[in-house]
Amino acid sequence: MPDACHLTSESEPMQQRSETTIQDIADHAHVSKSTVSRVMNNSTSVNEDKRTAVLEAMKTLGFEPNLVARSLAGGRSMTLGVLTQNIGSPFYDSLAQGVIRGLAGSGYSPIFVDGQWQQSTEAESIRTLIGRRVDGLLLIGGDVPVEQLNELRQRLATIVVARDLVGWQNQCIHVDNVQAGYEATKHLIDFGHQRIALLRGIKEHPDATQRFEGYAKALTEAGIEFDSDLIFQGDFSGQSGVMAVNSLIARGTHFTAVFAANDMVAFGARLALSRHGLRVPDDVSLVGFDDQAESAFATPPLTTMRQPAVEMGTAAAKALVKLIHNEPYELACLPVELQIRESVARLR
């Protein structure tokens, strides 16, 4: 272990050296505050001599405009509120990353707050953002009732990501989970599987419900009888995957394929299968959901439904900026595509 651990702060006072203001620049350049402001914003034409004098002064004094004052005076904070959900799913992490990336260079900075996928926390967090006078709101997932959102949208430019809201077509970007669930299941059926275990995500989570719907639809369409024994109600964790498989095997349910709630669950399932001497894909086929980075390097590489998480975040961020500026934009539904790799085999 190195030396300097468990050190206590020395409580040195933080000197509040006051920053240079627009007035300092004005004095230095022998003009008025107004003129300095005009130079900064290119709002009105300014005499070339004074302009250069101001720019000169800004450079020598190392001027950095106070965004807070600017926000107050201008009525725009150049800040966006992002409500995230720390449910630990890499999908949501990637969304957030995409948002940061999509905002780079736009002049807007994101403030992140956590909703914890609980209505009360989310409401509180949104209030915080409103208090901070964000110019727009980006809601990632979450549980806020649609009536409240409709109200919110009246006051503030709002875009919702990863939720399907009726009447929000152009302010809502999400993925068709029913269709995705259908395609994943269909893929397994096409490969001859009939006994397909479904490892559901969190009970109340709309993603989980919708994918289940797609699963059921594919079964019906193929004339396969639905068997509730094949359904395991869990969450989105790896542990949930191992518990599911253990439980399935313990109660003697016969299955030849597994459709997991997401890739993490698929990893857990894969591990549990191998513990029971079942090989993937030789004995049991496996399909995940998300296509997180690790999935391409699992052994075997995981066949999964690819969700374009980063792209969605980026698109949403850019759209929000347009929305604030009242510029036209397109918020395209991004497709979730079957990423075929090596965890599914034809049933022999």
Add this chain to the structure above:
Amino acid sequence: MPDACHLTSESEPMQQRSETTIQDIADHAHVSKSTVSRVMNNSTSVNEDKRTAVLEAMKTLGFEPNLVARSLAGGRSMTLGVLTQNIGSPFYDSLAQGVIRGLAGSGYSPIFVDGQWQQSTEAESIRTLIGRRVDGLLLIGGDVPVEQLNELRQRLATIVVARDLVGWQNQCIHVDNVQAGYEATKHLIDFGHQRIALLRGIKEHPDATQRFEGYAKALTEAGIEFDSDLIFQGDFSGQSGVMAVNSLIARGTHFTAVFAANDMVAFGARLALSRHGLRVPDDVSLVGFDDQAESAFATPPLTTMRQPAVEMGTAAAKALVKLIHNEPYELACLPVELQIRESVARLR
């Protein structure tokens, strides 16, 4: 595909309904602005009747104080700047998550900016944060020269995460990568391995360099000759892991164990090994770094050096708040612990 895709925004103007201000409350409660402010902040004792009148007014008018105005007047923005690095490593994602979590309920909100691990971008991003008058700075990793940081620290409460800076003991939380590299290697040596391949991360990345140092130290200590053929210079991606193993095998380098730059690299290595018919751990032992969530559910579960990423983020965030308030705090070095699972076997 569902109906409403590719819809264009209707460009409906966003109504700027002005929020209720402190003056509205004052009028409604028949007191002055000052008194309202005092009630809000509990700064001076206020007559009980007036206090309740004010609170009443706030409730009926649905008052939400303007944080921007407050920041300008009070000189504190209650905002923290967080510089992240989008290098795609889950370790850094987890740090950011930890920061958000550690700030919840503190009254401070984080503004995230991306440094992309490039000096110019980082400098620019930090300027943005200063312009926004953040009360403190949290730098996650990055490449800013230490002289600039020392300067920065004079103006602003600053804490650096995941970097080892001399003279920053109490404002810097990181992990001893040399020690960690040493322990990981030692673990393999203890199990009889001598031909240990090292899959290095990005060349310039200090984490990679330090772990390499630890690796070399362990080898020397055990009297094992260093062989540069066993070193593969890559990055922190899964692809890097497969390329490393492929390259090692292609050039006929004999090895019985692999120490990967991080878990993602380990996954890639694991996959490449299995492609070559080599089993983990029977034929080749494997150690990763990070202990990301997936690693416990890999097949076999990955032995890895656990970095407490979320905890570090949380600790750093809490420490920063203390630092701003000039309260004493401890910024403990968190240990990186060997997480023994099933990817290492005794050399037969």
Add this chain to the structure above:
DNA sequence: GCCTATCTTGAAACCGGTTTCAACGCAAGT
């Protein structure tokens, strides 16, 4: 040469809070 349109410019109001300062009311001390 005179009037008007346009370009520049500074003073002052404003954004919505916090904080200083002086004044007032009232109870206690002598």
Add this chain to the structure above:
DNA sequence: ACTTGCGTTGAAACCGGTTTCAAGATAGGC
């Protein structure tokens, strides 16, 4: 009765910008 002192209170200054407004300068039209 007269200070003294404390607890309350509102007016006004202030934070650092933006924006309105009116005035002065300049140029163009006749």
